[in-house]
Amino acid sequence: MTTPLPTDRAALLARLAEPRKYDIAIVGGGATGLGVALDAAQRGHSVVLIEAHDFAKGTSSRATKLVHGGVRYLAQGNIHLVREALHERVHILGSAPHLAQPLAFVMPSYKLWETPFYGTGLKMYDALAGKAGLGRTEWLGAAETLHLLPGARPQGLKGGVKYWDGQFDDARLALAIARTAAAHGALLVNYCEAVDVLHDAGRAVGLVARDVETGREFRIQAGCIVNATGVWVDALRQYDARAAGKPVTPMVAPSQGAHVVVDQSFSPGDHALLVPSTADGRVLFAVPWLGKLILGTTDAPRPDLPLEPQASGTEVDFILREAAKYLRRAPTHADILSTWAGLRPLVKPVGEAGSTQSISREHTVLAAPSGLITVTGGKWTTYRAMAADVLARCTQAGVLLPRGASHTAGLHLVGAPAPGSQPVGLNQPPGLHLYGGEADVVSALPGADRWLAPGLSEAMVRFAARHEYARSVEDALARRARLLFLDAREALRAAPAVAKVLQDERTGDPGLAAFEALARSYAGPAASAA
Ligand SMILES: Cc1cc2nc3c(=O)[nH]c(=O)nc-3n(C[C@H](O)[C@H](O)[C@H](O)COP(=O)(O)OP(=O)(O)OC[C@H]3O[C@@H](n4cnc5c(N)ncnc54)[C@H](O)[C@@H]3O)c2cc1C
Numbered sequence: 001m002t003t004p005l006p007t008d009r010a011a012l013l014a015r016l017a018e019p020r021k022y023d024i025a026i027v028g029g030g031a032t033g034l035g036v037a038l039d040a041a042q043r044g045h046s047v048v049l050i051e052a053h054d055f056a057k058g059t060s061s062r063a064t065k066l067v068h069g070g071v072r073y074l075a076q077g078n079i080h081l082v083r084e085a086l087h088e089r090v091h092i093l094g095s096a097p098h099l100a101q102p103l104a105f106v107m108p109s110y111k112l113w114e115t116p117f118y119g120t121g122l123k124m125y126d127a128l129a130g131k132a133g134l135g136r137t138e139w140l141g142a143a144e145t146l147h148l149l150p151g152a153r154p155q156g157l158k159g160g161v162k163y164w165d166g167q168f169d170d171a172r173l174a175l176a177i178a179r180t181a182a183a184h185g186a187l188l189v190n191y192c193e194a195v196d197v198l199h200d201a202g203r204a205v206g207l208v209a210r211d212v213e214t215g216r217e218f219r220i221q222a223g224c225i226v227n228a229t230g231v232w233v234d235a236l237r238q239y240d241a242r243a244a245g246k247p248v249t250p251m252v253a254p255s256q257g258a259h260v261v262v263d264q265s266f267s268p269g270d271h272a273l274l275v276p277s278t279a280d281g282r283v284l285f286a287v288p289w290l291g292k293l294i295l296g297t298t299d300a301p302r303p304d305l306p307l308e309p310q311a312s313g314t315e316v317d318f319i320l321r322e323a324a325k326y327l328r329r330a331p332t333h334a335d336i337l338s339t340w341a342g343l344r345p346l347v348k349p350v351g352e353a354g355s356t357q358s359i360s361r362e363h364t365v366l367a368a369p370s371g372l373i374t375v376t377g378g379k380w381t382t383y384r385a386m387a388a389d390v391l392a393r394c395t396q397a398g399v400l401l402p403r404g405a406s407h408t409a410g411l412h413l414v415g416a417p418a419p420g421s422q423p424v425g426l427n428q429p430p431g432l433h434l435y436g437g438e439a440d441v442v443s444a445l446p447g448a449d450r451w452l453a454p455g456l457s458e459a460m461v462r463f464a465a466r467h468e469y470a471r472s473v474e475d476a477l478a479r480r481a482r483l484l485f486l487d488a489r490e491a492l493r494a495a496p497a498v499a500k501v502l503q504d505e506r507t508g509d510p511g512l513a514a515f516e517a518l519a520r521s522y523a524g525p526a527a528s529a530a
Contacts, residue, residue: 004414004441004467005182009507012189013211016218022046024400025207025222027194027236030060031170031380032363033228034177034188035387035408041184042411043391043403048220049178049186050209052193053307054475056174058230060380061479062342064259064297065289065426067092067100067166067381071274072283074125081362085381086129089166092381093134096176096413098423098436100168102134103287107274108145108152108160108326115139115159118276122163135164151267151286153328167272167287167426170380171479172434175468176413177383183414190469192218194236197225197372199243204370213471213508224399226390227374231305231345240372251364252376253348254303258311258341259296260319261486262331266293270427278322286323291429291455292337292486295323302343310521311339338488338522347377365390367397384408414438430455430481435463447501453494456481458501465505472511473498474518488523492516 024040026033029051037049051057069086070078092100107122109115122137138161145160146152178188191212198206198219206221227236234250241248267273267286275284280299287294298315316339324330347364363378363386375390387408394400415436417423424433432439442448445466447458456477464470464480476498478484483491495515502510 004438005179007467007469009471012187013216015187016048016189016192016209016220020046020221022048022220022222024048024224024226024394025220026050026226026228027207028058028228028230028232029055029174029178029188029190030058030228030230031056031174031177031383032230032375032378032386033226034174034181035383036226036228036375036390037186037188038177038181038184039384039387039391039406039408041181041186042407045400045403047181047186048222049181049188050192050194050207050220051188051190052212054190054471054479055178055188055469056171056479057307058232059342059345060174060230061171061485062257062259062340063170063380064257064285065167065170065287065294066103066285067168069125069129069165069381070379071122071125074121079128082125083128084385085379086125087132088382088385089134090132091384091409092168092173093166095411096173096416096436098415098417098433099173099176099426100166101423101426102164103167103272103426104135104148104162104164104270105272105274106140106145106149106160106162107276108149109158110156112158114276115161119161122161125163133164134166137161137163148269148271149267149273150269151265151327151329152273153326162271167289168380169290169426169434169482171482173413175480176415178469179414179467180411188469191471194239197236197240197243197370199370202244202370204240204368204372224394225372226394227372228376228390230376231343233345233374233376237368237372237374240368240370244369248368251347251366251374253301253346254305254343255346256300256302256309256315256341256343257297258315258319258339259294260311260316260331260336261292261294261338262335263337264288264291264293264427266327266329266331266335270425273326275322275326279318284319284322286327288427290426290482290486295319295331299344305343308518308521309341309343311341315341333524336524338485339524340485340522345376363389365393367393371397371399373397373399430486435460452497452501453481453483453490456483456494461498461501462505465502465507470502471507472509473502473515474511476502477515477519484519484522488519492519492523495519
């Protein structure tokens with residue numbers, strides 16, 4: 001049995017208070033920041049990462065759960081981007097097979113031209129993946145399509161195309177990356193916000209960090225500061241620029257994407273459904289995930305930056321309407337188990353003289369005159385490649401000494417099961433299998449046989465508090481277990497029992513009332529009125 005590292009908060013804060021200078025300090029504990037922390041720590045740099053809320057509380061827990069090359073980008077002719085993501089897919093799948101797995105998609109065709117048209121494009125997707133391919137694209141007849149997608153609307157069905165991508169548990173993967181970085185010596189602290197950038201002779205040399213729970217402030221010294229705060233990057237850029245007395249031009253134009261979760265019986269089986277072109281010209285997915293079905297997503301500009309963006313009525317109606325065109329049984333508002341939304345950090349062109357570098361159209365890495373390195377954009381699938389780009393930029397900007405090449409390709413994350421073991425499919429309901437090689441550690445904790453909700457034991461909550469940085473009911477039910485995203489009413493029912501376990505683990509105020517209000521908003525209007 002492996003012994004996981006403890007994540008005792010007092011010990012983490014005591015380390016944060018030590019007077020020392022880190023090679024690199026990262027702000028933001030989403031996929032991007034955590035990826036940088038892991039890569040840097042693995043190369044042997046001294047690393048600290050602070051996250052204002054919980055790890056993956058931002059966009060990184062709100063993805064459509066696809067590890068994908070992006071068929072949409074293929075249609076846009078962005079070959080480089082697709083090829084990079086297709087190759088990154090295999091690294092994610094190999095790094096945590098219990099949390100990221102291949103997934104077969106079927107695109108049903110209701111017009112005769114669709115199968116050859118989309119099929120040819122998807123054959124190109126295969127060709128771009130080359131040896132990194134997960135399976136061959138196949139053209140299907142109507143009967144085969146219905147066999148693989150029994151929930152698809154049979155009237156007018158002409159055939160379909162089957163192709164391969166991947167799916168994952170985004171928040172649990174984020175935690176696995178965080179814990180692996182910690183195992184390589186990085187210090188990661190959640191609920192610790194960067195409230196200012198420290199300067200010396202115009203250079204960014206540190207951060208003022210505030211413990212959100214107590215208000216206590218820490219001064220962190222580092223040679224290199226990385227701003228990986230997703231859609232919120234402009235705030236830290238402003239703190240940095242204040243010292244020079246020059247405002248910065250905002251670089252992020254956020255766009256909201258919403259999801260609706262319904263019972264998996266609307267599209268039973270282990271194949272995802274792809275709608276190639278919705279009324280607004282996007283793709284829409286119906287993805288079997290942890291025993292439920294995710295429908296999404298949308299794409300609407302959103303100028304404000306809420307931490308908890310809510311899916312609008314228009315978005316929910318749109319998703320239900322588009323899904324109804326392709327499903328035998330149309331989901332209605334009464335079928336919704338949970339809704340959630342996330343904000344994409346889309347990058348606007350930035351014109352800071354001599355200081356920008358666009359590494360790809362997808363993500364942008366920018367060095368400010370102070371040496372502050374900002375990274376945003378991209379997608380979850382390419383987090384590892386983005387981290388390598390960020391570290392290369394840090395070195396190029398002269399704020400980080402080079403320390404050899406990245407070794408994160410082929411790395412097994414903490415919790416990865418032993419090679420050769422057959423992981424349970426991510427379309428199955430949650431359970432101990434999501435703990436991979438650490439399942440026996442969880443089973444040895446008190447309460448392993450006491451179930452607080454389907455797939456969630458008392459022992460899992462204890463594990464979350466002791467080894468996965470969980471502080472609150474929301475941390476436990478939204479990102480360690482995914483119940484809030486799967487079934488918000490079930491999460492509401494489990495919340496008081498989860499709060500009691502956390503109190504027993506002495507994590508502080510478990511925030512029960514705040515979680516209940518949040519879960520009602522995920523559950524929709526009926527629960528809000530209850
Ligand atoms: C609807 C939607 C669906 C998507 N689906 C997919 C998909 O299926 N597959 C895929 O590959 N990609 C997908 N993406 C893209 C992917 O989710 C994002 O690219 C990725 O999660 C961005 O991660 P990030 O770390 O840059 O940002 P975030 O996850 O938002 O992390 C930034 C973090 O910084 C923290 N922070 C902010 N300010 C401070 C501060 N002052 N101090 C400390 N911390 C701070 C925030 O709390 C936050 O946790 C999707 C995106 C959206 C919106």
